[in-house]
Amino acid sequence: MFGELAGLLQKPIPDLSAEVAAKAGFRQHPLHLTSVRNSELLIDVRTCGISGENMYGSLVNPPYFRPIPGARAGVELREGVVERLLQVQGRLRPFGLELSCCDGWRSQELQCAMHDRIYPEFLQKQHPSWSWGMACEETDKYWSKGVASEDDVNPFSPSPHSTGGATDSTLGWIGGEELWMGTIVDDCSERCHADYFERRRRLTQKEIEGRNNRRLYYWVMTEAGFVINPTEWWHACLFDQMWARIMQFRTGIPHVAEYSNTRPR
Numbered sequence: 153m154f155g156e157l158a159g160l161l162q163k164p165i166p167d168l169s170a171e172v173a174a175k176a177g178f179r180q181h182p183l184h185l186t187s188v189r190n191s192e193l194l195i196d197v198r199t200c201g202i203s204g205e206n207m208y209g210s211l212v213n214p215p216y217f218r219p220i221p222g223a224r225a226g227v228e229l230r231e232g233v234v235e236r237l238l239q240v241q242g243r244l245r246p247f248g249l250e251l252s253c254c255d256g257w258r259s260q261e262l263q264c265a266m267h268d269r270i271y272p273e274f275l276q277k278q279h280p281s282w283s284w285g286m287a288c289e290e291t292d293k294y295w296s297k298g299v300a301s302e303d304d305v306n307p308f309s310p311s312p313h314s315t316g317g318a319t320d321s322t323l324g325w326i327g328g329e330e331l332w333m334g335t336i337v338d339d340c341s342e343r344c345h346a347d348y349f350e351r352r353r354r355l356t357q358k359e360i361e362g363r364n365n366r367r368l369y370y371w372v373m374t375e376a377g378f379v380i381n382p383t384e385w386w387h388a389c390l391f392d393q394m395w396a397r398i399m400q401f402r403t404g405i406p407h408v409a410e411y412s413n414t415r416p417r
Contacts, residue, residue: 158258160251160368163371164367167347167351169347169401174397175381175394175397178393178397178398181394181408183346183408189232190412194230194414200234201241202235203251206223207254207408208222215338216270222265223262229257230315236390240376243372243376248326249326252330260301260309263295264297269386271294294383296312298311307412310412315392315413317390317392317411319389320386321369331404332358332365332391334386340345344384347361349392373388377390378390379394
């Protein structure tokens with residue numbers, strides 16, 4: 153059993169640079185609004201035995217250390233996504249590990265606050281020489297622009313987290329500490345690219361730890377059908393437009409997204 157885990161730790165994440173390019177314009181990817189999957193409800197993962205706390209509603213959420221307007225307490229995801237996460241959970245538990253979800257469905261209030269104000273402000277503190285325009289340009293690489301209200305979301309081009317098909321997650325010991333993944337969530341930089349440590353020749357012991365843990369997360373999620381955002385090691389998606397765009401690129405077979413925007417019930 154533990155040989156199987158060691159095998160995943162030793163299996164490199166493939167070069168994802170082509171997927172970075174392939175996902176461009178993913179919010180224009182075809183989306184099937186009448187799919188049965190699009191009628192799935194949202195479920196708080198905590199009711200299903202998956203560890204989860206919405207980082208944006210917490211005071212302990214580096215690099216922000218403050219609740220974000222519009223955040224909810226739980227992590228709400230589509231029924232189909234939760235089913236796959238439970239598969240991953242079952243795969244991990246024999247090794248004393250579990251998933252830890254820190255974000256799922258997001259309100260437009262939160263999406264706008266992060267895109268328009270909070271993340272650009274954070275970047276300017278990190279880079280005092282950057283203009284506001286430079287900070288906003290960098291923010292656009294990681295944060296989708298929200299709209300005024302949930303009713304205004306374009307059903308054919310929803311931001312990923314408004315679909316309930318995208319989760320920000322990591323791994324941890326059961327009931328214990330999270331594993332070190334090389335960066336914190338939302339440390340949006342090149343180091344956050346899922347394959348970053350695979351492309352470096354010399355790694356510190358701490359970086360090797362982060363690389364191996366990323367490998368484990370990448371492969372257990374991929375085996376369950378998720379796609380990992382190549383520029384955010386923590387972002388896993390299923391049946392949304394990013395998932396469909398990257399799956400189509402990987403397989404050469406047309407894929408259509410099936411999750412549009414939704415709201416918790």
